[in-house]
Amino acid sequence: MSSMSASEIARLQVCLRRLLGSPELTVNAPPRAGLSVEVAVKGEVVGTIHRDEDEGEVSYALHMTILEEDLPAETATARPRR
Template sequence: MTKSEIERVQAYLRRLLGTERISVIPPKQAGMSVEIEAGGEVIGTLHRDAEDGEVSYALHLTILEEDLPPAAQRMLAPTPAAAKRKR
């Protein structure tokens, strides 16, 4: 991707997501992936596709299980079928 494309995609993502914390990082070496950062943390990669004269960009977000907050422990109400079985 060119520098201009990277800047344009970055501006679009910042506007779309409503934050200036998004950065599109050009690869350090040719052939490597363009990375997407949020607040300094790499969250995914960006790929350019040119087919039939049209250009599109695909954003692949990676979310690690270890980065997620703990699951909420909820008490689920028994289903009607389960309530009947208890009788």
């Protein structure tokens, strides 16, 4: 895992805000080296971003955690169709 520059973090924030349609999303640098870059919405951390570099190609992986308790209550209309 490679560390990210301030420029990469800022560019990721712009990209994710646009892709996910959330202007309240922030991408935050880790408080100290070796920790993950965090993604937050309204100050609540919802995931992490990891940078990978392989043969000169750079990619970013977003890992997002959604707790079951944060999901809306199940209703008949919310069930997936089979």
